[in-house]
Amino acid sequence: MRSGLSQAIAGGFVALAMASVPVQATPVISRDATLPIGSELNEELLNQPTELFAAEQAGGKRSYLFNLGDMLFSSASIFGGKARDAGMSCNSCHQQGASNPKLFVPGLSKKPGTFDTSGALFNAKADNGVFDPVTVPSLRGSKFLAPYGHDGRIASLREFIRNVVVNEFAGAEPSGQVLDALVTYVNEISFLPNEKMTPDGHLTAKASDAARRGEALFNKPFRNNASLSCATCHQADAAFIDRKVHDIGTGGYFKTKTLINAKFNAPYFHDGRYDTFGEVVGYFDKHYDLGLTAAEQSDLIAYLDAVGDADTPFTPNTVQAEVDELTQFASVLEVAIPARDKEVIRLAVDSVGAEWREVGENFPDRRDTSVEGGVAERMKARAGVRDLVLSLRQVAMAAEAGDFAEAARVYVQYQQTVATVTPYLKTAEQWSLYNPQVHDKHFTALRQLAELAK
Numbered sequence: 001m002r003s004g005l006s007q008a009i010a011g012g013f014v015a016l017a018m019a020s021v022p023v024q025a026t027p028v029i030s031r032d033a034t035l036p037i038g039s040e041l042n043e044e045l046l047n048q049p050t051e052l053f054a055a056e057q058a059g060g061k062r063s064y065l066f067n068l069g070d071m072l073f074s075s076a077s078i079f080g081g082k083a084r085d086a087g088m089s090c091n092s093c094h095q096q097g098a099s100n101p102k103l104f105v106p107g108l109s110k111k112p113g114t115f116d117t118s119g120a121l122f123n124a125k126a127d128n129g130v131f132d133p134v135t136v137p138s139l140r141g142s143k144f145l146a147p148y149g150h151d152g153r154i155a156s157l158r159e160f161i162r163n164v165v166v167n168e169f170a171g172a173e174p175s176g177q178v179l180d181a182l183v184t185y186v187n188e189i190s191f192l193p194n195e196k197m198t199p200d201g202h203l204t205a206k207a208s209d210a211a212r213r214g215e216a217l218f219n220k221p222f223r224n225n226a227s228l229s230c231a232t233c234h235q236a237d238a239a240f241i242d243r244k245v246h247d248i249g250t251g252g253y254f255k256t257k258t259l260i261n262a263k264f265n266a267p268y269f270h271d272g273r274y275d276t277f278g279e280v281v282g283y284f285d286k287h288y289d290l291g292l293t294a295a296e297q298s299d300l301i302a303y304l305d306a307v308g309d310a311d312t313p314f315t316p317n318t319v320q321a322e323v324d325e326l327t328q329f330a331s332v333l334e335v336a337i338p339a340r341d342k343e344v345i346r347l348a349v350d351s352v353g354a355e356w357r358e359v360g361e362n363f364p365d366r367r368d369t370s371v372e373g374g375v376a377e378r379m380k381a382r383a384g385v386r387d388l389v390l391s392l393r394q395v396a397m398a399a400e401a402g403d404f405a406e407a408a409r410v411y412v413q414y415q416q417t418v419a420t421v422t423p424y425l426k427t428a429e430q431w432s433l434y435n436p437q438v439h440d441k442h443f444t445a446l447r448q449l450a451e452l453a454k
């Protein structure tokens with residue numbers, strides 16, 4: 001899922017990539033040249049950050065609002081202007097709710113993983129005239145991480161998300177339902193389990209001795225300020241935060257960051273100035289004159305590595321996983337059609353259609369000489385995806401015309417088409433970009449093309 005963008009724009013071979021894609025029978029969101037050359041959204045196809053949701057973890061079911069939020073989180077249709085044209089969504093930056101260490105947009109990023117949300121590219125009105133990129137935070141555990149923004153300027157998640165949609169990415173004022181859905185979804189994104197740590201933030205027997213020595217240092221008062229330790233601000237039983245902002249010498253007041261799953265949140269500090277825990281520990285040692293020996297520093301790093309870890313940080317992607325996810329996204333139509341909710345019907349058709357087109361692009365066209373074999377199978381998969389997009393369009397058209405009985409009928413047809421097309425996709429999977437070998441060959445060839453074109 002969520003992969004086509006990097007394919008089309010990564011590394012600046014936009015024109016080349018687009019030239020190899022045949023003219024499509026269905027309208028495509030124009031992605032060419034929308035973002036500056038050299039943009040990298042890193043929408044990783046094969047190995048995606050693991051997603052975990054609180055209700056599901058507790059054995060509960062997905063609610064309508066949650067599915068709607070999940071779908072909207074991947075939808076460019078809630079944004080306006082360039083972000084929408086580029087097919088960007090919340091998920092482009094917060095990948096599967098995690099951070100995005102490689103995100104880079106020239107003019108808005110200082111280094112990979114950072115982004116200036118108050119730059120002019122996506123909304124001239126949001127431009128504060130200062131180049132101040134900050135890291136894209138992970139949204140895991142968001143429910144516990146108020147106030148929001150690196151500087152903790154907004155207490156309410158709802159207000160923060162409205163601001164993202166309207167002010168940062170020039171979207172129309174979202175309806176109450178759209179905001180509720182996004183808030184519900186973000187609130188559900190959980191920290192990933194970590195066998196080295198108990199739920200209240202203590203190390204388990206799985207952690208190393210070095211990490212255990214580091215835990216003691218973490219709790220030990222600083223030699224020049226007995227009222228302060230790492231744990232004063234990073235409170236182990238409170239998601240390793242204190243919900244406060246502090247000036248720790250990094251250029252202003254910033255909120256204390258969680259250390260849970262933080263191994264995957266580099267680069268560190270609000271501006272992403274450090275790439276490793278080693279550099280962070282070195283900074284604290286100097287700033288607070290802690291006098292840590294080299295051995296103590298490495299113990300503290302081992303501790304950060306242990307609490308920052310996750311049992312399964314990444315999950316391989318497959319055709320089946322894509323089909324399952326899109327089925328969940330489209331399931332909002334089962335509520336929206338009988339409710340005659342044109343807004344959700346339109347959003348769902350646009351978003352799920354765009355996602356299917358991205359899936360289709362992962363089955364390379366016959367003109368892609370980097371992929372051998374399975375031409376007929378790939379063509380069948382691509383044609384199947386086009387049928388799916390067309391069939392979804394009919395749902396939207398019927399709803400626009402106010403014929404919701406017809407919309408319900410064509411939605412059932414769409415579901416039948418999904419059942420028919422899924423086996424084609426699976427048959428062609430081995431010659432698609434879901435196969436790591438094919439994936440690597442395809443991108444190596446694209447990169448070589450881009451080099452030749454220079």
Ligand code: HEC
Nearest residue numbers: 089090093115117134135136137145148149150151161164
């Ligand atoms: C172009 C990249 C980008 C996109 C798209 C994006 N974000 Fe963000 N997001 C960021 C950055 C950068 C920050 C940090 C901003 C700050 O500190 O002011 C952030 C911060 C957040 C936070 C605050 C997290 C915290 O702990 O303080 C939330 C919540 C959030 N985004 C949700 C969303 C949602 C929901 C969407 C889609 C509607 C979205 N974002 C779209 C880059 C992005």
Ligand code: HEC
Nearest residue numbers: 229230233246250254255256257262265268269270280284
């Ligand atoms: C006075 C409160 C305070 C103390 C004491 C403190 N921290 Fe922090 N910590 C913060 C704040 C605030 C940030 C975010 C700074 C920024 O964004 O510029 C942070 C960031 C971090 C980060 C980076 C996390 C990320 O995702 O960017 C790590 C790692 C960290 N602290 C570990 C430690 C360790 C280890 C100690 C003890 C040596 C310590 N902290 C002491 C408040 C504190």
